[in-house]
Amino acid sequence: MLGGPEELIQRALELGFDDAGIVKLGPQHDWSRQLDEFLALGRHGSMDWLARRTNERSNPRNLWPEARSALMVAANYASSHDVFEELSHEDEGYLSVYARRKDYHDVLKKKLRQLAREYADLGHQVKLFVDTAPLMEKPLAMAAGLGWQGKHTNLVSQNFGSWLFLGALLTDAELSPSPSEQDHCGSCQACMDICPTKAIPAAYQLDAVRCLAYLSIEYKGVIAPEFRAPMGNRIYGCDDCLAICPWNKFAVISHGERAQLRGAKLRQLVRLNDQEFRSFFAGTPIKRTGRDAFVRNVLIAIANGGLQDAWPDVYALCRDDNPVVRAHAVACLKILDVPRGQDMLQSLRVGESDARVLGEFDR
Numbered sequence: 001m002l003g004g005p006e007e008l009i010q011r012a013l014e015l016g017f018d019d020a021g022i023v024k025l026g027p028q029h030d031w032s033r034q035l036d037e038f039l040a041l042g043r044h045g046s047m048d049w050l051a052r053r054t055n056e057r058s059n060p061r062n063l064w065p066e067a068r069s070a071l072m073v074a075a076n077y078a079s080s081h082d083v084f085e086e087l088s089h090e091d092e093g094y095l096s097v098y099a100r101r102k103d104y105h106d107v108l109k110k111k112l113r114q115l116a117r118e119y120a121d122l123g124h125q126v127k128l129f130v131d132t133a134p135l136m137e138k139p140l141a142m143a144a145g146l147g148w149q150g151k152h153t154n155l156v157s158q159n160f161g162s163w164l165f166l167g168a169l170l171t172d173a174e175l176s177p178s179p180s181e182q183d184h185c186g187s188c189q190a191c192m193d194i195c196p197t198k199a200i201p202a203a204y205q206l207d208a209v210r211c212l213a214y215l216s217i218e219y220k221g222v223i224a225p226e227f228r229a230p231m232g233n234r235i236y237g238c239d240d241c242l243a244i245c246p247w248n249k250f251a252v253i254s255h256g257e258r259a260q261l262r263g264a265k266l267r268q269l270v271r272l273n274d275q276e277f278r279s280f281f282a283g284t285p286i287k288r289t290g291r292d293a294f295v296r297n298v299l300i301a302i303a304n305g306g307l308q309d310a311w312p313d314v315y316a317l318c319r320d321d322n323p324v325v326r327a328h329a330v331a332c333l334k335i336l337d338v339p340r341g342q343d344m345l346q347s348l349r350v351g352e353s354d355a356r357v358l359g360e361f362d363r
């Protein structure tokens with residue numbers, strides 16, 4: 001019978017989740033102090049949606065007052081490839097591990113929907129959430145015993161290391177809880193030390209505006225010069241803090257990584273127009289960031305790699321319709337320092353009126 005907590009967890013595992021646990025929701029599941037502090041410090045940057053519905057986000061029972069329990073689920077996405085080795089290939093774009101597969105929102109939601117249907121048939125009310133709802137999934141997953149929030153702020157598991165997606169199913173049923181997990185970071189601070197932009201100012205805190213995952217995915221403007229060199233060849237997301245975690249020695253390699261999303265050549269990616277971008281990244285989370293922000297990231301990586309022979313494509317992008325792309329193409333052309341580059345820049349400057357692009361000419 002699906003009704004009991006053990007059976008619900010067992011059914012989640014049968015449906016293909018790698019781990020699951022239950023939280024009995026109570027007054028202790030309120031993270032308003034931490035969320036308010038994060039927002040007051042402006043650490044959400046342009047993610048305005050994080051600052052909306054904060055009352056609901058900080059406490060699941062504010063999101064849905066009838067909720068009594070949460071089933072938290074996790075799906076493993078560990079890669080068989082070495083992240084740090086991939087970061088050393090200057091002519092290839094590094095796409096973060098989570099994005100090299102079918103969009104996890106779709107995959108997790110499909111399985112959770114099935115579980116929700118079966119559970120609702122027993123007469124319970126249920127609501128499911130993956131990522132986008134105002135629900136703080138990491139502390140809830142910790143309370144459900146799936147792992148602990150590491151110093152990089154993501155959930156770390158003794159069985160899967162740092163490579164887990166999370167999802168939640170809230171219900172009005174009163175279920176007995178799974179044992180919660182303890183912090184096992186100890187004196188380690190490898191994730192804080194390795195962060196290329198020092199985005200983890202203190203243990204268990206992330207300054208998202210410095211995080212390359214935020215800058216390369218969520219932020220759509222001109223990326224400040226101080227973050228460009230640290231981006232290296234990371235053109236979508238960043239995994240350094242996850243990949244260095246010693247608990248990954250227990251990670252289990254997952255299936256579903258798309259081979260063409262590793263080692264893609266920057267010289268080809270920079271040429272993608274909107275339609276080609278959509279079709280190359282169809283079905284992955286990368287498509288949501290849009291061609292313009294993506295090409296911006298590729299231009300930064302080309303500059304970092306000193307790929308001088310890419311200059312004709314970079315030069316063409318100095319006339320792109322999007323001013324952010326133009327600004328980064330100009331910055332890239334300057335760094336590549338090609339013969340007659342000064343003449344090219346001078347002629348490009350004529351007729352340019354966008355302050356962000358002019359700023360790059362003058363830097």
Ligand code: B12
Pocket residue numbers: 031034035038047050096097098130131132133134135136137138139149152153154155156162163164165166167203204205206208211213214217218236237238239241242
């Ligand atoms: C906004 C967001 C981002 C933002 C901000 C990240 C952040 N850490 O807040 C950006 C764009 C930077 C981002 C990046 C990434 N994200 Co994201 N993101 C989210 C989202 C939508 C909301 C997170 C949130 O509420 N942030 C607000 C802050 C306040 O929350 P917080 O970090 O949890 O805050 C806690 C700490 O401050 C802590 N705290 C403060 N002081 C102290 C002191 C102690 C002692 C302790 C223990 C705790 C503590 O208390 C707070 C509550 O626990 C969640 C999905 C969701 N709905 O939960 C996914 C989510 C967190 N992201 C995810 C992933 C995979 C990533 C990336 C790895 C993607 C990538 N490779 O590029 C990176 C990782 C970067 C990193 N080091 O965090 C996964 C993480 C899975 C996991 N194993 O934890 C989630 C859960 C999505 C999912 N459904 O799977 N993300």
Ligand code: SF4
Pocket residue numbers: 152194195196197198199200206210211212213238239240241242
């Ligand atoms: S994802 Fe990258 S930039 Fe962001 S905190 Fe981790 S190591 Fe730093």
Ligand code: SF4
Pocket residue numbers: 149150151152156184185186188189190191192241244245246247
């Ligand atoms: S790298 Fe170290 S400090 Fe960071 S999450 Fe892993 S165990 Fe914790």
